[in-house]
Structures are given as structure tokens and as C-alpha cells.
Amino acid sequence: MPRNGEKVHRRLQGAALELFRAHGYDQTTVAEIAALAGVTERTFFRHFPDKREILFGGEAAMRAALLGAIASAPADLAPLRVLLLAFRTVDTMLDDNRQFAASRQEVITASPALRERELSKVAALIAAMTSALEQRGVSARLATLAVQAGMAAFNHAVTAWTANPARTLHAHLVEAFADLYALFSEGASP
Amino acid sequence: MPRNGEKVHRRLQGAALELFRAHGYDQTTVAEIAALAGVTERTFFRHFPDKREILFGGEAAMRAALLGAIASAPADLAPLRVLLLAFRTVDTMLDDNRQFAASRQEVITASPALRERELSKVAALIAAMTSALEQRGVSARLATLAVQAGMAAFNHAVTAWTANPARTLHAHLVEAFADLYALFSEGASP
DNA sequence: TACAAATCGTCATAAACTGACAATATGGAT
DNA sequence: ATCCATATTGTCAGTTTATGACGATTTGTA
Numbered sequence: 001m002p003r004n005g006e007k008v009h010r011r012l013q014g015a016a017l018e019l020f021r022a023h024g025y026d027q028t029t030v031a032e033i034a035a036l037a038g039v040t041e042r043t044f045f046r047h048f049p050d051k052r053e054i055l056f057g058g059e060a061a062m063r064a065a066l067l068g069a070i071a072s073a074p075a076d077l078a079p080l081r082v083l084l085l086a087f088r089t090v091d092t093m094l095d096d097n098r099q100f101a102a103s104r105q106e107v108i109t110a111s112p113a114l115r116e117r118e119l120s121k122v123a124a125l126i127a128a129m130t131s132a133l134e135q136r137g138v139s140a141r142l143a144t145l146a147v148q149a150g151m152a153a154f155n156h157a158v159t160a161w162t163a164n165p166a167r168t169l170h171a172h173l174v175e176a177f178a179d180l181y182a183l184f185s186e187g188a189s190p
Numbered sequence: 191m192p193r194n195g196e197k198v199h200r201r202l203q204g205a206a207l208e209l210f211r212a213h214g215y216d217q218t219t220v221a222e223i224a225a226l227a228g229v230t231e232r233t234f235f236r237h238f239p240d241k242r243e244i245l246f247g248g249e250a251a252m253r254a255a256l257l258g259a260i261a262s263a264p265a266d267l268a269p270l271r272v273l274l275l276a277f278r279t280v281d282t283m284l285d286d287n288r289q290f291a292a293s294r295q296e297v298i299t300a301s302p303a304l305r306e307r308e309l310s311k312v313a314a315l316i317a318a319m320t321s322a323l324e325q326r327g328v329s330a331r332l333a334t335l336a337v338q339a340g341m342a343a344f345n346h347a348v349t350a351w352t353a354n355p356a357r358t359l360h361a362h363l364v365e366a367f368a369d370l371y372a373l374f375s376e377g378a379s380p
Numbered sequence: 381t382a383c384a385a386a387t388c389g390t391c392a393t394a395a396a397c398t399g400a401c402a403a404t405a406t407g408g409a410t
Numbered sequence: 411a412t413c414c415a416t417a418t419t420g421t422c423a424g425t426t427t428a429t430g431a432c433g434a435t436t437t438g439t440a
Contacts, residue, residue, distance in 0.1 A: 051426095080373060116309070119313055176335070179332055219395065235398080
């Protein structure tokens with residue numbers, strides 16, 4: 001039933017990334033992206049709800065992997081151990097896309113509008129992981145704190161890894177979690 | 191030299207909050223806000239860079255207080271103690287605005303566009319607090335992790351406090367930090 | 381082949397912004 | 411009191427993003 005279907009979707013994404021890299025996000029119009037992909041401006045908005053969304057949507061696989069890992073972790077594992085385990089299951093996924101992901105990230109960090117959308121995506125992922133932790137019996141309070149702290153460590157590990165790909169992402173991740181533990185190991189709460 | 195000056199700015203904010211509460215953010219046009227404030231649509235965009243920004247900008251005082259508290263904290267205090275101290279200096283500021291802040295927050299959480307902008311504001315505040323911690327000699331790695339974890343605790347405390355104003359915000363804040371410490375007090379890092 | 385359904389193109393339109401220039405009000409100097 | 415410099419606003423034209431309606435085209439299937 002589809003005419004071109006999936007191909008148009010990817011052609012639009014490719015055209016957008018190419019034009020964004022060449023002239024920047026703001027200087028690129030949706031009409032230009034559509035023209036380079038060989039479709040109409042109207043078709044762009046049939047595939048993506050808005051202009052910012054075109055660089056996102058590939059996180060579905062990582063999201064599914066993270067949620068699945070949280071759900072199927074050993075029952076007696078402490079919340080942060082569950083998160084570290086989950087993050088370790090997706091670091092190979094990032095390793096494959098390294099080339100493309102770095103190029104995409106360059107464009108995102110160069111545009112305030114895209115950075116804003118990225119924050120929104122991360123927040124949605126945090127919310128999903130939080131409820132996944134709650135399904136394991138972790139209280140809502142502890143779940144939010146654990147996921148936000150864990151995600152901070154994960155993001156720091158990823159950026160440190162892109163800056164220094166010599167060390168493995170897994171090593172960066174373990175170090176970030178160690179830093180997190182060190183921060184809180186100076187006596188009990190006030 | 192100014193014609194109306196400050197008053198237009200606040201009139202626009204008041205008109206926007208009123209209309210957003212009545213008909214929602216998406217169903218309210220900038221022209222309607224400007225008309226209710228007695229100015230033109232063009233004047234709106236002279237006071238605010240875009241439509242989402244009109245509900246923000248009041249965080250300047252809190253930001254200054256937080257950064258000042260971080261900078262002037264005792265030199266031998268651990269990073270998270272510095273943050274808890276800083277958060278305690280602003281909880282009275284929130285207590286005053288409680289009425290208005292709750293109304294504003296209702297509108298924000300009801301609109302995806304405004305939630306997105308709020309995330310962006312929080313991220314900017316986190317970045318500023320992180321570099322404030324770095325000025326104290328804390329490493330960039332530890333600073334990011336500490337501020338993100340601390341901000342998670344602070345935000346959780348604020349939402350818990352608005353849901354249950356019987357307990358003081360300070361009590362909620364201390365509890366959230368205690369939760370954070372508890373999360374990481376189950377043996378050393380892996 | 382013919383039918384059904386999913387895309388896609390075309391057209392019209394609203395709303396969010398932006399630049400240019402004129403009009404007006406305000407504070408101070410003469 | 412008058413005039414001048416300056417800040418603010420109004421007006422207008424135009425671009426870009428986003429949406430609805432409707433017809434045309436392609437594809438999978440009976």
C-alpha cells in the first residue's frame with residue numbers, strides 16, 4: 001500500500017543532516033530539506049511532527065533495551081546496580097553508531113532549538129526508566145533520584161568517551177559510577 | 191526616555207498567564223496576549239524573544255542566590271554539603287511566591303512546549319552551578335555529577351512540598367538528600 | 381483486472397517570528 | 411516653555427513553520 005514508505009523517511013533525515021551540517025539548523029528551511037529529498041514540504045510534516053524532530057527517533061532501540069534490562073534484572077539488586085547493568089547492555093549499540101552519532105551530536109549542540117528537544121527526549125527516557133524501576137518495587141522517591149543520578153553518570157561517560165575513544169565506554173561508565181559513589185561516601189546524611 | 195517601560199513587560203506576563211489558564215497555551219495567540227495588554231503583537235516580540243519565554247525570567251533572583259551561596263560557602267565543605275547549604279538559602283524565596291508559582295507551574299506542566307523550555311532553563315542553571323562548584327576547586331567530573339544529583343533532590347523536594355505543604359520545604363529537602371545518601375550507602379563501587 | 385488503502389501533491393490558511401521605517405512619548409538641556 | 415536626543419511603540423511587508431481539505435497516484439491484494 002505504501003508508495004515509497006520507509007525510504008522517504010530516511011531520505012528526509014539524510015537530507016536534513018547534510019543541510020544542517022552545511023548551513024546550520026536555523027539557516028535551513030523545511031522546503032529545502034524536502035526538495036533535496038525529492039518530496040514536498042507537506043510530506044515532511046507527514047513524516048515528522050515538527051522540524052526539530054527529524055534528528056530524533058533513533059533512540060527507540062536503546063530505550064527498549066534499557067527498559068528491558070531494568071525489568072529483567074535480578075530481583076535482589078539495588079537500584080543503582082540495576083541501572084549500571086542496564087547501561088552496560090547498550091554501550092555496544094552506541095559503539096556501532098559512533099561515526100554517525102558524533103556527526104549528529106555536533107549539529108544538535110550547535111543549535112539551541114535542537115538542544116532543547118534533546119533535553120526533552122532525555123527527560124522522557126528518565127521518566128520511563130523511573131517507572132520501570134518502580135515496577136520492581138522501588139519507591140517513587142528513590143526511583144527518580146536513582147535514575148536521574150544514574151543518567152547523569154551515563155551522559156558524562158558518553159561525552160567523556162567521545163572526547164577520548166581510546167578507553168572503552170564501559171570503563172568510562174564504571175568510573176562515572178565510582179565518582180558518584182565517592183561523592184556520597186563521606187559520612188551519613190546530615 | 192521610556193514610554194511605558196517596565197509596566198508593559200509585566201502587563202504582558204499577566205495577560206499571558208491569564209489567557210493560558212483560561213484557554214491553554216496552544217489556543218492562545220500572541221496577538222491576543224498583546225491585545226489584552228494594550229499593545230501590538232510586534233511589541234510582544236520586542237520584550238520576549240519568543241512565545242514560550244514569557245513565563246520565564248523570574249528565576250534570575252534564585253539563580254543569583256544559588257550561585258552566591260555556592261561561592262561563599264566554607265572552603266572545606268564537601269560538594270554536596272555546599273549544594274544543600276545553597277538550596278536552603280532559597281527555600282524562603284519559594285515560600286513567598288508559593289501562590290503565584292503554583293499557578294504558573296500548572297500552566298507549564300499542561301503544555302509540552304512550555305515543559306520543554308523549562309527543562310532548558312533548569313539545564314542552564316545546572317551548568318552555571320557546575321562552574322560555580324568548579325571555581326571552588328571541585329573537578330569538572332565531580333561537579334557535574336554532584337549538581338545534577340543535587341538538583342534532582344531539590345526538584346523532588348519542591349514537588350513533594352507543593353503536594354504536601356504541611357511539612358516545611360526544608361524538611362522535604364533534607365529528606366531528599368537523605369534518600370540520595372541512602373541510595374549510595376550499600377558498599378563501595380563495583 | 382479491479383478494488384482498497386496508504387502516500388503524496390496541491391492549495392489555502394493560521395500563527396510565529398523578523399526587518400525596515402515612521403510615529404510618538406519621555407527626560408533633560410537651552 | 412521650547413526644543414532635542416533617545417527610547418519605545420505602531421505599522422507594514424515578508425518569511426517560515428505548521429495544519430486542514432481534497433484530489434491524484436501508487437501499491438498490495440482479491
